[in-house]
Amino acid sequence: MKNKTGRYSAYIRPFSYFIDLAIINLFAILLLSENVYSIYFVVFSSLSWVIIALNVEFYEVYRYTKIIAIGNKILKQFALFTIICFAYFGIFSNHSNARETLIYTLLTLLVVAFAKIFIYYFLRKYRRLSGLNYRKVVLLGSAKQVKQLASFFNDNPDYGYHLIKIFSTDIDKKLAIEMCCEFTEKEEIDEVYCSLFDLSNLQVNELVNFAEDNNKIIKFLPDNKNYFARNLKVDYYGYIPILSLHKTILHDPLTKLFKRAFDIFFALITIIFLLSWLTPLLAILIKLESKGPVFFKQGRPGIDEKEFFCYKFRSMRINATTEKEASKNDPRVTKIGKFIRKTSLDEMPQFLNVLIGDMSVVGPRPHLWSQNKVYGNKIKKYMVRHFVKPGITGLAQVRGYRGEIETDVDMVNRIKYDVYYIKNWSIILDLKIIFLTVFNIFKGEEKAY
Incomplete structure (x- = not known):
């Protein structure tokens, strides 16, 4: 298992988003009059800020980015944000005040620019003095x-x-x-x-x-x-x-935002309308048949090969061979386990993984760490699958390559479909995979055991 914790600044960009959105909304409270400021403006300005930022690549600042390039991004961001604010107040407010709006955007510009440049130079100083990051x-x-x-x-x-x-x-x-x-x-x-x-x-x-x-x-x-x-x-x-x-299209900021929004929406719908009543029902059946927890969690390699805990409904009796895939007529699998594995209901708790951001609804299935060790250097382009978040279902699964890996050919074909998906992603392809997954559940799959 690879662990790169502390060496990369994975949280700097989300932190920058949080700081900037806090600034624009705080200044809106302080500088805009009560008859102008509203919850609608908070939502509108926050969404507008994020959409503009993605288009002008406002947060695409790397350790080698020049300060003049950062200044250019700041000016682009605020030129568009100012226009959006004036348009909002002109259309939706009966008490629009050009002077008030201009003061708000200018002061926000100064503070956000100061925060952005401060973080940039702070990180450079931090790297020089600490030797970290x-x-x-x-x-x-x-x-x-x-x-x-x-x-x-x-x-x-x-x-x-x-x-x-x-x-x-x-x-x-x-x-x-x-x-x-x-x-x-x-x-x-x-x-x-x-x-x-x-x-x-x-x-x-x-x-x-x-x-x-x-x-x-x-x-x-x-x-x-x-x-x-x-x-x-x-x-x-x-x-x-x-x-x-x-990078592939899945690394494009707008695509990532769209796919994440789709994942959250789909996960919430599934959790509210399916898991809310299915979980207590399956919990009773699982507990009645065998001792142990309702849920099974296991460390799996995720995006960039960072470990996360993948959740499932427990389908096996408690055993010491969790790093071994289930095979046909596996004695570890319980009676209720056979049913939920056949219908893929055991995978449903992974919508919680989707909601918290460890997984996507569609993507390469997360393998066992032992499989990564065996196949990582054995199969060409195997590690490409770690470029994106793992999925609850994937193209390889709906093409018949799910379940137990019996030969190296099975894994080669699985990787072939995973790489194709990563390099040819589209929302239509995601929807097609989801449809085929549901269709295969009702049709029944030979390797679903």
Whole structure:
């Protein structure tokens, strides 16, 4: 099990959202008159703020982002937010006051801008002084090509990158690549930076596949070839251009927001109208047949391979082999367990996992840690499934690859469908998978045991 707790700033962005929304609503209370301020404005302004922020990428600030770029984001955000506020008061308020609205947006601008810039510089200072919130990186390329980037990492500790090692391709390129991959996996390196000048197309593809298979971030120093035409985006570390692979559509902020909203809505509907009466009924049946808790929870690898507890209705007698999948005619499974597993009712508590944000309604099914260990380095692109949240149901499941993994071919096909889903997501595909899941429950599935 991998544990990266404390090294990444996973909570900084949600914290920034919370701070900014608190500021705009606090200033609305303090500066807007009672006949203008209302709960409707709170909802409207908060939603508008988030939608604008997603479109102008207001919170897409990284450790290498320049302060001038942050200033540009602030101006874009507030230009649109000011227009939205004036439009709201012009349409919905009979007591609109242009001066009052302008003072409100300007003061909010100043405070939010100060908070954003303060957090930016505080984190840089924090990284420099504490050595925490860092990422371990390695470089691959000739000494001449990677020299400037190596100096940047060493001279700018406030960016939070620790350069661990440089793998020179000057003598033996193939050996350098092999050593780099082996070292990256063994030492749990976070990011690999490669010089495209020193690599062939085949070697680039090999490195990309290695990064995907091992859930590593790979970035490139560009050369004079036409690599900008590939599926790459350009960032700047100081004045050094760095190429990185574009994420899938599921990493787009608007898509993530939409999918999360859909998950919450679907989970709430299911919990209120189904689990509210089904849980006490199944609890009685489970307790009558065997001793033990109603719910079964188990640690599973989730997004970015971070552990979460996956909940189910208990379908087995208490046993010591929980890291083993159920097989056909498994003696551990109870009578009521056979029914709820056949109808997939045992998975219903996972809507609680969806509600708290550990899972999605649709996505790759979360595997056992033991399966991750066995198949992680054995099957190509296996680790790609950890790019997104695991799901209650998925494309592999509705295509017949659910339940026990009997051969490596079963897992290969499951991964094939998982990767296809991640790279070709659409809301139509999600709805289709949900429909097929329900249809298969009523139809009955051969491997549902």
